[in-house]
Amino acid sequence: MATKKKPAFVSAPASRANSLMPWLGLAFIVILLDQLSKITITTLFMHGEEKTITGFFNLVLAYNEGAAFSFLSNQGGWQRYLFTAIALGAVGFILYLLRRHAGQRLFCWALALIMGGALGNVIDRLAYGHVIDFLDFHWEGFGHFPAFNIADSAITIGAILFIFDELRRVNKQ
Known part of the structure; x- marks a missing residue:
């Protein structure tokens, strides 16, 4: 009895480049959303201009020459x-x-x-000399949280997922 030979395309292992594509695609989507949102806000707002959206959220055009929370911004x-x-x-x-x-x-x-967010902010630093921030959350009596952007949000969500994944991995052992 003869055995059936599998077609070569079925048994060929996926290349490393192909296995990276979904993750590079996700990073690209983050960069695209980040840059489109920054282009929109800089078109509609002047530096420092603020628009109240809700009782706890504003849009504001802010420039950050430093790192998170404007660390080293005046250097x-x-x-x-x-x-x-x-x-x-x-x-x-x-x-x-x-x-x-x-x-x-x-x-x-x-x-x-994290990669998409980091590259989104790198684009700003290279193109403008600062990062464009525009999401401003605040709470009465507690003041305003430092303004941030889509790239910062992606980095934060990525960090939370990273920690969650590591805790899950540790608990399996």
Whole structure:
């Protein structure tokens, strides 16, 4: 009795480049949404202009020359290059991790969101010399949380997913 031979395309392992594509696509979507939102806000608002949306949320055009929470924002410009270099180094490391762990979905979701957010802010630093922020949450009596953007949100969600994935992995052992 003869055995049936499987077609070559069925048994061929997926290439590493193909396994990266979903994660690069997710990062690209984050970058696209981030940049489109920043283009929109800079078209509609002047620097410092604010529009109340709800009792706890405003849109405001703010420029951040520093890092998170405007850390080092008043240091004369060198921080732009430092934060760009750090972000690009992180993206290189993320690409390495994505190639190595392409099958770990939650881990890769987290990394792709972080990478997309980091690159979204790098684009701002290189194009404008600062990051464009516009989401302003506040609570009466507690003041305003520092303004942020879609890229920052993606980085935060990615970090939360990363922690969740690590806690889940530790609990399995």
